Amino acid sequence: MSPASPPLWNPELDETLVCCAVRRETHDVTTFVFEAREPRRFAYQPGQFMTFELSIGGQSMNRCYTLASAPTRPDRVSITVKRIEGGPVSNGLHETLTPGVSVRALGPMGDFTSSRHIASKYLFLSAGSGVTPLMSMTRHAYDLASGADIAFVHSARSPADLIFDRELTLMAANMATLRVTSLCEDEAPGQPWNGYRGRIDLARLELIAPDWRERETFVCGPSAYMAQVREMFEAAGFDMARYHSESFDFAELTQQDETPRVPDQTEQTFKVTFATTRRTIDCGAGTTVLDAAKAAGMRLPSSCTKGMCGTCKCKLVSGTVDMAHAGGIRQREIDQGLILICCAKPTSDLVVER
Numbered sequence: 001m002s003p004a005s006p007p008l009w010n011p012e013l014d015e016t017l018v019c020c021a022v023r024r025e026t027h028d029v030t031t032f033v034f035e036a037r038e039p040r041r042f043a044y045q046p047g048q049f050m051t052f053e054l055s056i057g058g059q060s061m062n063r064c065y066t067l068a069s070a071p072t073r074p075d076r077v078s079i080t081v082k083r084i085e086g087g088p089v090s091n092g093l094h095e096t097l098t099p100g101v102s103v104r105a106l107g108p109m110g111d112f113t114s115s116r117h118i119a120s121k122y123l124f125l126s127a128g129s130g131v132t133p134l135m136s137m138t139r140h141a142y143d144l145a146s147g148a149d150i151a152f153v154h155s156a157r158s159p160a161d162l163i164f165d166r167e168l169t170l171m172a173a174n175m176a177t178l179r180v181t182s183l184c185e186d187e188a189p190g191q192p193w194n195g196y197r198g199r200i201d202l203a204r205l206e207l208i209a210p211d212w213r214e215r216e217t218f219v220c221g222p223s224a225y226m227a228q229v230r231e232m233f234e235a236a237g238f239d240m241a242r243y244h245s246e247s248f249d250f251a252e253l254t255q256q257d258e259t260p261r262v263p264d265q266t267e268q269t270f271k272v273t274f275a276t277t278r279r280t281i282d283c284g285a286g287t288t289v290l291d292a293a294k295a296a297g298m299r300l301p302s303s304c305t306k307g308m309c310g311t312c313k314c315k316l317v318s319g320t321v322d323m324a325h326a327g328g329i330r331q332r333e334i335d336q337g338l339i340l341i342c343c344a345k346p347t348s349d350l351v352v353e354r
């Protein structure tokens, strides 16, 4: 008789992951493997991310990391993190996260996933650490022997920066419908490069995947890369409904949407008092508390501004709000009086613990 499977990880109730392995991928990229503190299986869609809540230098910080692992191996999840120069969390993880160390995590969540866009042919385009969601999708297709035709084109600075190179090569050797191509801008000391040189452009894409127009396309990488690839696809007249991209930089997403909201003259206004900083501001009924605070010159912790990441979570001491979040807060936290100020609009005067 087989032993009963552990229950599924429940984002509402479960929050502690324990690091069980650390794997160096490149000189500045490391994979951290986690299991749940209590026995759990993880159910998620390949490409989704979790928000990690870390305490660095006594300060609580939230950052999102894609699960580079595949849901076909449900007992563990892994993230693959690139050190960002001067970045507190990416460096903090590299320096302190060792087997046995626990972290708090929220999710999985996110809609950048091949599971929501089933197709017979895919084009995965990634650069740098943007490889992680596409790796999850590829591992998933590989484990399921899905038969999906995947052209995976990864760009890196040099051969020393190629993440998952050996695993992708091995998967491609065992999966006839997976083709992996790497492009490097330069050689690395002692590592000459005989493959494609430079950045992805239309001429190279035509050579690597001549049928690229027929492929459901997923793109992830640094902002300059993402902008260049999008422009290339738009200029070539690609059907952008079949073009899916994810940015690791929420600031960029926020800037894109930052059309200042002009408050309606007749709009009802409420007082919002920040108990810790002892400031009171006006906030229109149609304005989020975060937007009103920003407009008043206050700087409060925030990241996605879309109710996803949980960075702006704080205690509502009194008052009521209308909150349309996107997974960045658990129901039990809402029941305890917590709110996400980036997506909470007042329906009365408020006192907030900030």
Ligand SMILES: Cc1cc2nc3c(=O)[nH]c(=O)nc-3n(C[C@H](O)[C@H](O)[C@H](O)COP(=O)(O)OP(=O)(O)OC[C@H]3O[C@@H](n4cnc5c(N)ncnc54)[C@H](O)[C@@H]3O)c2cc1C
Binding pocket: 049, 063, 064, 065, 066, 067, 079, 080, 081, 082, 083, 084, 086, 087, 088, 089, 090, 091, 110, 128, 129, 130, 132, 133, 222, 247, 248, 249, 250, 251
């Ligand atoms: C949905 C989502 C998924 C993500 N998945 C991953 C992942 O799988 N692996 C990973 O390493 N990071 C991932 N990130 C980025 C991660 O959340 C952090 O932003 C990153 O680790 C930097 O955090 P930090 O505290 O070290 O530096 P910060 O002080 O937060 O950032 C420093 C600067 O670096 C920029 N930056 C952030 N990430 C990158 C990057 N990957 N490449 C280049 N510049 C960057 C930021 O915009 C900022 O300007 C993801 C982000 C999002 C929103």
Ligand code: FES
Binding pocket: 301, 302, 303, 304, 305, 306, 307, 308, 309, 310, 311, 312, 313, 328, 340, 341, 342, 343
């Ligand atoms: S800033 Fe991400 S949930 Fe509010």
